[in-house]
Amino acid sequence: MDKLQGVGVSHGVAVGQVRHMGTAVLEPPARQIDAEEAPREQQRARQAVEAVAADLTARGELAGGEAQAVLEAQALMAQDPELIADVERRVTVGGTAERAVYDAFSTYRELLAGAGEYLAGRVADLDDVRNRIVARLMGVPMPGVPDSDEPYVLVARDLAPADTALLDPALVLGFVTEEGGPTSHSAILARALGVPAVVALPGAGELAEGVVVAVDGANGEVVVDPDEAERERLVRVAAEHRAALASASGPGATSDGHKVPLLANVGGPADVAAAVEAGAEGVGLFRTEFLFLDDSERAPSEEKQVAAYRAVLEAFPEGRVVVRVLDAGADKPLAFLSPGEEPNPALGVRGLRTLLDHPEVLRTQLTALARAAEGLPVYLEVMAPMVADRADARAFADACREAGLTAKVGAMVEIPSAALRARSVLQEVEFLSLGTNDLAQYTFAADRQVGAVARLQDPWQPALLDLVALSAEAAKAEGKSCGVCGEAAADPLLACVLTGLGVTSLSMGASAIPHVRAALAQHTFAQCERAASAARAADGAERARQAARAVLSGE
Numbered sequence: 001m002d003k004l005q006g007v008g009v010s011h012g013v014a015v016g017q018v019r020h021m022g023t024a025v026l027e028p029p030a031r032q033i034d035a036e037e038a039p040r041e042q043q044r045a046r047q048a049v050e051a052v053a054a055d056l057t058a059r060g061e062l063a064g065g066e067a068q069a070v071l072e073a074q075a076l077m078a079q080d081p082e083l084i085a086d087v088e089r090r091v092t093v094g095g096t097a098e099r100a101v102y103d104a105f106s107t108y109r110e111l112l113a114g115a116g117e118y119l120a121g122r123v124a125d126l127d128d129v130r131n132r133i134v135a136r137l138m139g140v141p142m143p144g145v146p147d148s149d150e151p152y153v154l155v156a157r158d159l160a161p162a163d164t165a166l167l168d169p170a171l172v173l174g175f176v177t178e179e180g181g182p183t184s185h186s187a188i189l190a191r192a193l194g195v196p197a198v199v200a201l202p203g204a205g206e207l208a209e210g211v212v213v214a215v216d217g218a219n220g221e222v223v224v225d226p227d228e229a230e231r232e233r234l235v236r237v238a239a240e241h242r243a244a245l246a247s248a249s250g251p252g253a254t255s256d257g258h259k260v261p262l263l264a265n266v267g268g269p270a271d272v273a274a275a276v277e278a279g280a281e282g283v284g285l286f287r288t289e290f291l292f293l294d295d296s297e298r299a300p301s302e303e304k305q306v307a308a309y310r311a312v313l314e315a316f317p318e319g320r321v322v323v324r325v326l327d328a329g330a331d332k333p334l335a336f337l338s339p340g341e342e343p344n345p346a347l348g349v350r351g352l353r354t355l356l357d358h359p360e361v362l363r364t365q366l367t368a369l370a371r372a373a374e375g376l377p378v379y380l381e382v383m384a385p386m387v388a389d390r391a392d393a394r395a396f397a398d399a400c401r402e403a404g405l406t407a408k409v410g411a412m413v414e415i416p417s418a419a420l421r422a423r424s425v426l427q428e429v430e431f432l433s434l435g436t437n438d439l440a441q442y443t444f445a446a447d448r449q450v451g452a453v454a455r456l457q458d459p460w461q462p463a464l465l466d467l468v469a470l471s472a473e474a475a476k477a478e479g480k481s482c483g484v485c486g487e488a489a490a491d492p493l494l495a496c497v498l499t500g501l502g503v504t505s506l507s508m509g510a511s512a513i514p515h516v517r518a519a520l521a522q523h524t525f526a527q528c529e530r531a532a533s534a535a536r537a538a539d540g541a542e543r544a545r546q547a548a549r550a551v552l553s554g555e
């Protein structure tokens with residue numbers, strides 16, 4: 001019985017046989033074709049690209065929500081005009097369609113991988129697109145989720161969005177990946193599906209096909225070939241967890257009644273049903289950039305935006321809906337707003353900086369939001385991503401006022417400077433919302449898309465908890481609110497710690513809400529405060545987690 005340690009990113013326990021993802025990279029033979037075959041090969045390549053793009057789009061429609069946006073971005077990748085031109089050129093000089101696709105994508109892949117930052121994070125998506133096109137051209141099965149009638153634990157190097165979106169929770173008991181960090185797309189999608197998941201597990205690829213593993217998505221532990229006693233323990237933990245889930249309902253609160261509203265993170269109207277079903281008390285983060293991915297040339301029209309915003313606002317009558325204005329750049333590139341070549345896009349013009357450079361895009365979005373909320377009883381709040389300082393906060397608040405918005409205006413705390421100077425930022429805005437995904441990235445200089453530095457993106461890092469505490473204390477002193485809308489809020493144990501640090505609301509993917517509600521309901525506010533102090537006093541993320549667990553379980 002071996003124990004492997006990865007990073008738990010989606011709660012629950014799964015015990016089952018390992019099935020590896022079919023990731024074989026198909027390398028087509030390098031065969032020279034005659035010049036007269038070129039037009040036919042070019043046509044085959046074009047047809048395969050179109051079919052794969054259509055398939056990705058269809059998978060997206062089936063999956064809905066954030067998964068849809070990711071899959072549609074992949075469909076756009078497949079149809080990239082420069083890539084297609086490169087494929088055609090390679091066929092003209094004697095390559096087969098499959099070899100030309102393979103080589104063109106591989107060249108582009110090298111460029112992306114070498115470009116660092118967010119571009120490297122898109123390599124898995126690009127490889128997946130290439131493998132799909134090549135498989136189609138070679139007439140072999142698509143790479144992807146294994147065929148199995150029996151439930152299994154899916155193991156992969158990294159999961160492409162196209163696969164995670166279609167995982168069948170009835171067959172896939174859980175998943176384990178070698179790459180990926182806690183805030184990667186795969187982790188976010190796993191939580192959306194509600195399957196236990198562990199990422200950044202060294203050696204995952206070497207697990208034998210068919211061996212039984214126990215995956216604990218809370219603590220990141222994977223036990224290989226667990227003995228009877230260990231299996232019984234895990235089954236018991238899972239049963240206790242289910243019982244706790246079943247007994248908690250209603251608004252979020254500690255056992256002694258300290259209220260912590262539980263809100264949902266949504267990517268658009270398609271995510272609303274799951275949020276309502278999970279009992280979300282509103283929306284704490286509406287990621288509006290997914291609306292902007294449809295057209296790489298321009299922003300969606302004001303009318304289209306009004307309709308999408310209204311659909312979300314109407315789902316929470318009397319509730320609170322916090323909309324984040326467009327967060328473009330770095331890991332969320334948008335061609336028409338691209339600042340051009342930047343050596344470090346995550347440190348460049350992104351988020352609010354992009355919008356301040358394109359005031360017309362911000363103005364249209366704010367006007368659309370004001371119109372969408374007209375006549376509705378909802379409490380609309382609007383916040384800006386990537387606020388660095390008071391000047392940023394003022395510029396955003398001014399833009400909101402100029403657009404005639406009466407909503408509460410807030411700032412996301414994603415850059416350490418904003419946390420360190422939270423009181424100054426709060427002179428301009430009415431609330432703070434901690435984006436712990438980016439806050440971890442910038443605090444530890446650790447790209448959120450790189451599995452190798454996942455250790456540093458762990459939101460249990462005491463340095464990150466210190467910044468959360470600073471922000472919450474500043475908000476309290478100013479009589480304002482400070483929520484968390486990063487992935488940290490979705491970890492039930494950490495949610496108790498964040499509550500103890502003084503945050504006033506928690507926003508997460510809908511599937512995490514029942515788990516967080518149950519965890520809060522089992523502890524008093526004073527216990528949460530003690531757990532928070534113990535975690536902050538620890539050296540390192542794992543020790544912080546253990547210290548908090550010890551306090552909360554009364555050990």
Ligand code: PEP
Pocket residue numbers: 285287327414434435436437438439485486487
């Ligand atoms: C964050 O950075 O924590 C956040 C909520 O924003 P996103 O994950 O969309 O960058």
Ligand code: MG
Pocket residue numbers: 385414435437438
């Ligand atoms: Mg962010």
